[in-house]
Amino acid sequence: MRKFTLSVLVLLVSVLFLAQSAFSQNILAVDRDGSADLDFTDCWPMYMAALDANGYMYTYYEVTDLTGDGPDLLTMMDYDIIFWFTGEGWASNQTMSDNDEANLADYLDAGGALFFSGQDYLWDRFPAAGALSAGDFPYDYFGVTNVTQDNWVVETPNLADASGVAGSLADGFTFQVADIFTTTKDGLFIDMIDATMGMDLFEANVPPADGICAVQFDGGDFKTVFTTLSFAGITDPLIQADLMMNIVDFFYGGGGAECEDFDALTVGGLVADQLGSPWNTWSGTSADDATVSDMYSNSPDNSFVVDAGTVDLIYEFGAAPIATGQWLYSHYIYVPTGYSGYFNVQTDPVPGVAWNLDLYFDDGGDGHF
Structure with missing residues (x-):
């Protein structure tokens, strides 16, 4: 009591x-938004604010050259949770390299947890999807089996409405997402997740029809949260912080913050x-x-x-x-x-x-x- x-x-x-484990949150925040080497929006301040609002312990890792790799496996293994986020990158492995995917797969197989906000990750790494199958990273580690890429495109001054799916860690949340990308506003390119082995998480309430754009997945030895809707673009920082808290709680096995x-x-x-x-x-x-x-x-x-x-x-x-x-x-x-x-x-x-x-x-x- x-x-x-x-x-x-x-x-x-x-x-x-919020019930947590007997150890502090140990988070690696991987910034692959391209703001260091390209004229792309810096998404890190939004994640940093949500991390700090929750009092989490974290290490910041910025990928300063999107033609290279992110943290190596040895670095990943030092952390209970990895937050990985992209920005406007959409091609040439800007969102994730081959080595990144292999290292993340090994990290998750060893019992890790990954929150991945990846606008255009699917376009970058799996441009033909549609259907995904065993051996594809999104299939194996996000539980995503079929997608419709760029199903919604939202550009300034319009906002994307979204809501949490009943029973998910986002149950009860409603929020808006803004196009935060570049001074010329590149746009929110939101993929629809048509089928998943996990649990639907976010629903995009955007014309012409609603659809799922994020999932939470319990792979047994690991847990992941994957969103094609940019987490950094959520307009309310309090909602960002509360969603982040629920994500961390999901990773640690809790039922969600009360x-x-x-x-x-x-x-x-x-x-x-x-x-x-x-x-x-x-x-x-x-x-x-x-x-x-x-x-x-x-x-x-x-x-x-x-x-x-x-x-x-x-x-x-x-x-x-x-x-x-x-x-x-x-x-x-x-x-x-x-x-x-x-x-x-x-x-x-x-x-x-x-x-x-x-x-x-x-x-x-x-x-x-």
Whole structure:
């Protein structure tokens, strides 16, 4: 259980609780967008922002010459997860070299995990597809068996609408993607994934018809996420960060981050009363529940108010003590001038047992634990 005792106004529009392995995220971010040696858009700032927003540990590797290879296998094997992204490259192995594919195959066969945002990867490496078969990298490692290349082309000022497929790690997400490529706007070239052995992930909601443009794949010994829709082009950085969190959670075996939609709650009502389990209070009654507010929210529209001495709100992570593993928890707190704040964490489901962490925010804005 994790128990919160907050004496401040808490801005908690979207709270994320994420179960992770007992080790920190160890990510290799491979930049093959061509911005170092060609007049192509630099996609790295978008990925860096999402990585930093989640507090992930990562190493940045830029391929400065798209005629060459990316990191070698020995380098890859030092990492639990590889993020690999392309940009405007579309031919002559600009998205991935022969050695890159071979090294990634060996890395995945050894139990690795790969998130690949690859606009025009299929056009570059498999221009005749259509159909893919055993021995083709997208078939073996993304579970993709048939595609329609460049099914959608979106150019400035138009935006591509997309949504997460029900049951996938993107379930519940809706977002837009912009043409970010070059000063003359090269365009979003989005491939439709017609058939897959994995799970549909993103649906492009673009005329003339909707279709799948990304997949998540559990290969048994490895896991991958592949999107033909440019992840860097997603217009909302908060959605980029949240999707990245869910991707990492998928790789580590979790079921997806738990995220509460406080905007759906009735203003003036109580938090635990409306949401139910796993939300609770210290007393187990509504006497110390928190009130939903529409003031001072970090993002539209709701927050909730926690007042010292009257509110003792709890989020229960499970019915058993937490003895192993890693949890990532995030919320926003607004502390009015002259006030202080506090919340704490327990590792036992019985209130008052096994205190783990206390965090304090003084009236000057400094925090300590």
